Each structure stands twice: as structure tokens, then as C-alpha cells.
Amino acid sequence: MAMLAKQVGANRVVTGVKIPNPCGDPRLPEEADRTLRREIVRCALGALQTDVGSPTIFVPDLAYAL
Amino acid sequence: MEKVRVMHYLNQFFAGVGGEEKGDVPVNSCEGPLGPGKPLQTLFGDIAEIVVTAYCGDNYFPARREDALNSILQIARNYDIRILVAGPAFQAGRYGFACIEVCHFLSTSLGLSCVTGMHVENPAVEGYKQYKDRRVFALPTGESTRGKGMEDALSSIAKFVSKLTTDSSIGSASEEGYIPRGIRVTEFVNKCGAERATDMLLEKLAGRSYATEIPIESFEAIPVPAKIANLSRVQLALGNTAGANPVGNPDRFTVGKNTRWGKYRIDNFDSMKDGKWDFIHSGFNTSFMYENPNYGAPLDVCKEMERERMFKLYPYLYSTSGGGGMVLDMQSIGKGIARDMKAEGVGAVLMVST
Numbered sequence: 001m002a003m004l005a006k007q008v009g010a011n012r013v014v015t016g017v018k019i020p021n022p023c024g025d026p027r028l029p030e031e032a033d034r035t036l037r038r039e040i041v042r043c044a045l046g047a048l049q050t051d052v053g054s055p056t057i058f059v060p061d062l063a064y065a066l
Numbered sequence: 067m068e069k070v071r072v073m074h075y076l077n078q079f080f081a082g083v084g085g086e087e088k089g090d091v092p093v094n095s096c097e098g099p100l101g102p103g104k105p106l107q108t109l110f111g112d113i114a115e116i117v118v119t120a121y122c123g124d125n126y127f128p129a130r131r132e133d134a135l136n137s138i139l140q141i142a143r144n145y146d147i148r149i150l151v152a153g154p155a156f157q158a159g160r161y162g163f164a165c166i167e168v169c170h171f172l173s174t175s176l177g178l179s180c181v182t183g184m185h186v187e188n189p190a191v192e193g194y195k196q197y198k199d200r201r202v203f204a205l206p207t208g209e210s211t212r213g214k215g216m217e218d219a220l221s222s223i224a225k226f227v228s229k230l231t232t233d234s235s236i237g238s239a240s241e242e243g244y245i246p247r248g249i250r251v252t253e254f255v256n257k258c259g260a261e262r263a264t265d266m267l268l269e270k271l272a273g274r275s276y277a278t279e280i281p282i283e284s285f286e287a288i289p290v291p292a293k294i295a296n297l298s299r300v301q302l303a304l305g306n307t308a309g310a311n312p313v314g315n316p317d318r319f320t321v322g323k324n325t326r327w328g329k330y331r332i333d334n335f336d337s338m339k340d341g342k343w344d345f346i347h348s349g350f351n352t353s354f355m356y357e358n359p360n361y362g363a364p365l366d367v368c369k370e371m372e373r374e375r376m377f378k379l380y381p382y383l384y385s386t387s388g389g390g391g392m393v394l395d396m397q398s399i400g401k402g403i404a405r406d407m408k409a410e411g412v413g414a415v416l417m418v419s420t
Binding site: 020049 | 086089160190196288295351355357361371420
């Protein structure tokens with residue numbers, strides 16, 4: 001629901017995987033799931049260190065997600 | 067007179083497919099009305115006919131928004147639709163969001179008039195106001211289907227659709243009863259501006275009620291915090307709106323319309339799995355988080371990154387439950403959490419939302 005977060009004014013929004021599991025994917029094997037979670041957090045840390053002028057969506061590299 | 071052809075958009079629940087466990091169903095359709103479309107059809111009488119119902123899952127829509135919109139557009143084209151009705155969504159945020167998105171997309175793609183219904187506090191109302199789409203009307207409904215909630219919502223939708231089919235000019239939001247979109251329209255009135263302003267001032271000075279002609283938008287932009295220059299020196303806090311709570315719900319979050327927040331020690335944990343958690347939230351399928359609570363607060367990887375000295379992790383997890391949250395309550399919770407964070411020297415936050 002990154003679009004909705006942006007619409008209501010959250011300035012730095014990171015796209016999660018899915019509503020019931022924003023920080024991972026239960027369909028992945030454990031290690032890949034953890035790697036995906038780390039990538040989402042890495043993307044969020046990048047957003048914190050990036051200048052933005054208005055609500056902005058940051059998209060993690062979800063190559064690991066099915 | 068020929069009946070106006072209507073498409074009805076529903077989510078998986080109101081289409082009768084299932085609950086949260088069916089949230090991923092892709093776009094599908096069937097001829098005629100489904101679920102609440104049936105009493106709606108009765109209310110339409112001879113004015114309009116629901117020739118097709120399109121539906122998809124509450125989780126599918128935001129995850130595959132473009133695909134979903136294009137599929138729904140194709141159905142509307144195939145059935146030569148003139149009016150779209152979506153919902154009513156009441157307070158359901160995901161469903162409300164889908165309704166507004168579908169309405170706006172079909173309005174811009176096909177020039178359709180679109181009617182939806184939701185509670186004024188539905189988070190999707192914000193997007194509706196931002197779109198300022200002259201062909202999309204959201205009617206205010208009660209909070210839920212309880213009691214006469216659905217009956218009243220459908221009645222309101224049917225009356226409005228009837229007006230759309232028989233009368234091309236729809237008046238202002240205050241005249242017609244739809245949720246205002248913030249579109250300013252010039253019109254002629256009998257008194258000049260100086261007289262109207264003086265009348266308003268006299269009413270105000272006498273303590274009588276008066277109506278402003280220019281309501282100020284209540285939505286405030288949130289000032290953008292500056293970027294973090296040196297993350298390794300910052301105390302980073304984790305937060306969540308999934309309602310994570312030590313088992314037993316000691317702070318008594320409620321699954322809907324919650325008004326409380328809490329913070330819970332995580333400094334002794336290497337992963338959320340090291341603790342025992344409840345997820346108090348009625349708005350999504352919490353079973354995945356019960357299975358692996360790191361999905362709701364990514365503590366395992368944050369601890370790993372803290373050991374690598376990427377940042378310092380604040381030793382408590384901030385938590386609240388956002389399901390069906392009233393805006394004023396959520397703002398109050400946000401302010402309370404922010405005050406606590408500032409007092410504790412927190413410099414940055416990762417807030418996981420569902």
C-alpha cells in the first residue's frame with residue numbers, strides 16, 4: 001500500500017512485499033527470505049540518507065521475491 | 067427508456083469468494099449482480115441494470131495495481147458500460163483504495179461517471195480528494211454494514227445513480243451529499259461579494275452560524291525531515307502498526323479503532339522469534355506474522371546490521387494497531403510516539419505498516 005502511504009503524506013515510503021508480510025516472503029526458503037528482508041531494510045536506510053522534497057516511494061530490489 | 071448499463075466492482079469478500087485467505091484472487095467477473103449488487107439492482111428498478119460484476123482480492127489489487135486496472139477496464143469495454151459503481155467500502159482501507167483507483171481509471175480511460183461509497187475517515191478519501199475527478203463521486207456511508215449500514219449505503223448509491231442517469235448536472239457536494247473533492251466552481255449569485263462578506267461578519271459577531279465560501283483544506287503536508295548524514299551515529303528505532311504486543315496484550319490494543327500504543331524491550335533478542343508476540347489487528351491475515359514475527363518488524367536483520375555498526379538500534383519496539391483507525395486517534399498516537407522518541411534521543415525510525 002505504498003501508494004496510499006504516499007497519498008496521505010508519508011515522505012519516505014519503502015515498498016514492502018505484501019500486506020500480511022511486508023518484510024519478507026513466506027514462500028521463499030529461509031535464507032533467501034532473510035536476504036530479502038535485509039534488502040528491504042537496506043533500501044529503507046538508503047531512503048533515510050536521501051534528500052526528498054515531497055512524498056517519495058523507494059523500491060527495494062525484489063529480485064529475490066517470487 | 068433503455069436501462070443504463072452499470073458495472074459493479076467488489077472485493078473478494080463481498081463477491082462471496084472468501085475472507086482474508088482469498089485476498090490474492092486476481093480480477094474476475096460474472097454477468098449480473100453479486101452480493102450487495104442484488105439489493106442494489108432492486109433499488110435501481112427500471113433505471114439501470116448491473117450487467118456485469120468485476121471483483122478482485124484486497125491484497126491482489128495494491129500488489130498488481132496496473133494489471134488489475136487494465137483487466138477491469140477491459141471488462142467495462144466488453145460490456146459497453148455507462149456507469150461504474152464500486153463498493154460500498156465503509157472503513158475498509160484496501161477496498162476503499164481499490165474503489166477510488168478503479169473509479170478514477172475508468173473515468174479517465176472511458177469518460178465514465180463513477181459512484182462509490184465509503185466512510186469519510188476511510189484513508190482512500192485522501193486520494194479521492196487529490197484526484198479531483200469531476201466524474202467520480204464518493205458518497206459518505208456509516209462505519210460498517212452493521213445494523214442498517216449496508217441498506218442505507220445502497221439506498222444512497224441508488225438515488226445518486228438515478229440522478230446521474232436522469233439529470234446531467236450534479237450540484238455541489240453540500241447540495242448533493244457526496245464527499246467534497248475540493249473542486250472550486252464559479253457561479254453567479256444575487257448579492258455581490260462585499261454584501262456577502264458583511265453578512266458573514268455580522269453573523270459571526272452575533273455568535274450565529276455562518277458558512278464560509280472558501281473552506282481551508284484540512285490536510286496538512288508533513289514537513290520533510292532532512293536526510294541523515296551519518297547513519298552510524300544515529301539511534302534508529304523500529305516501529306510497527308501491525309499491533310505487535312507481548313502475548314496476552316498487556317496494553318490492551320483493540321483489533322479495530324485502536325487508541326493505544328506501547329513499546330517493548332527487544333535488546334535481549336536477536337530476532338523477533340526470541341520473543342512471544344500477539345498481533346492485534348483485524349485488517350489483514352496475521353498468520354504469517356505469527357509464524358515469523360520478523361515480517362512485522364525486521365529485527366533479525368536489524369540486529370545483524372547493528373553488529374556491523376551500521377547504526378545503533380533503540381532497545382524498544384514501538385507498536386500500535388492501525389486496523390480501522392480513526393484519523394484523529396492515529397494522529398494522537400503518532401504524536402505520543404514521536405514525543406517519546408525525541409525524549410529518548412531517537413534520530414530515525416523504520417515504521418513497518420501493513
